[in-house]
Amino acid sequence: MQSVPPTTAGMATTTPGAALAHILVVDDEPSISGFLRRGLIFEGYSVDVADNGRAALDMILDDPPDLMILDLMIPEIDGMEVARRIRAAEGSDALSRLPILMLTARDTLADRISGLDGGADDYIVKPFEYEELLARVRALLRRSSAQDTSHQAGAPLTFADITMEIGSRTVTRAGRSIELTVREFDLLATFLRHPNQVLTRSTLMQRVWGEDFFGESNVLEVVIGNLRRSIELDGMPRLIQTVRGVGYVLRQNA
Amino acid sequence: MQSVPPTTAGMATTTPGAALAHILVVDDEPSISGFLRRGLIFEGYSVDVADNGRAALDMILDDPPDLMILDLMIPEIDGMEVARRIRAAEGSDALSRLPILMLTARDTLADRISGLDGGADDYIVKPFEYEELLARVRALLRRSSAQDTSHQAGAPLTFADITMEIGSRTVTRAGRSIELTVREFDLLATFLRHPNQVLTRSTLMQRVWGEDFFGESNVLEVVIGNLRRSIELDGMPRLIQTVRGVGYVLRQNA
DNA sequence: TCACACCCTCAGAATCATCTCAGCGCCGTT
């Protein structure tokens, strides 16, 4: 296991100016909750985890989060019921307005989710794409926090002359549109969210490929290679730079 | 935690210069009407709720709203009939022009949609995404306030040389009228509402087919195929482009 | 009742992203 990069320098302030949003993840499967926790922390959220409905309700009362990611199938009190109780908490505005992102398996979906009826504001079907989950989390937080009038899917990610719009899934470099595959797109998105920060190989693997990648593989290198070919202009210095023994950075100057 | 913005300013004044728009929600399911009420009020609308058709008609006569969100399946007088009576109210301009956003479950829709002609200005399938609903509400209000004088149900959706009128359910391409089935129509409408935006397979399924589609099916692909055959001109680049691993986009250029 | 339109399912075929592999070259170190 590659050790964490020793350097303390370059802590990335991911979203400049944005206050740390607090997210409660409720799932009894450690692999999922762990994955979410790490990922969301990486994105700059503060994260708590509960592994059953009762604990979740306790934690919510104790310290209401800005958003809850709630699995439908959890012990003690199931997700549907948790949502219902929260919505029923007429007393507290903070509670009854708490955005809930429901996490469900596909089979369950059919029976149970009559959409948002139960009190969820949005839901996502397992297995989900990490990028999609992030997008929904952002959308829910945006909706609840700022009732700002600027709608439309959030501001595009940019770096140097690269622009990426998650919603429309378009990427441009110097105004010229670029086609990317899913892997390339996710990888680039990860870099764009953490510019100038060295991302370790394993971090990238986890962000883009998810938990399940045992064994050795050099997929990452291959995709990095393709991505470079897609976005880098000849003559220009590399944007995605290799940090030997550690990982890669998105950086402008040499 | 991002606390609620301290300022009360920035209420979404959807229709510039217009006073707070007044919306009547008609639905007998408290979970849905409650959800809508809260959400819409949060957005800065004034909201009334009726839980059956008769009450709705009374309230409309009493105080005509700027927009009605109308569930199809409601007690006393069903949504269809409510819409019909409103449209039939020859006497009052305010009534016959009242924008109606119909709320339906997909199963119901399939049967009845053919009779929708002219009754509703738009419809949305349960379960809907909140953002989507908001967008349509805004669109309808904008429309109705914009063209005060000209009757005609709503501005058509357009893209490139495609034109679609929801109300009359007509579609033209380059001036030439095109026949579409219900599924094709819904699918195209979804694209037209989100041009240049990649829509995931599951989003499309949900919007067009509704909740009840577990299991694997390739209906979407089939309908996409048919739709392409209907609207795409030979020699021209595709308008509906597939984005492998993600979904489809309505996009003009390559 | 018949004919027709529509919608879904299915299976085969085509297409394409992704992954694996193996060889090569660069880089830092000895």
Add this chain to the structure above:
DNA sequence: AACGGCGCTGAGATGATTCTGAGGGTGTGA
């Protein structure tokens, strides 16, 4: 300068995804 490790790249293999035509079921209107 030689060496070893690490990263890069091109060439397939592989499997997933998407497309298409055909067929059956169902409901509607004549």
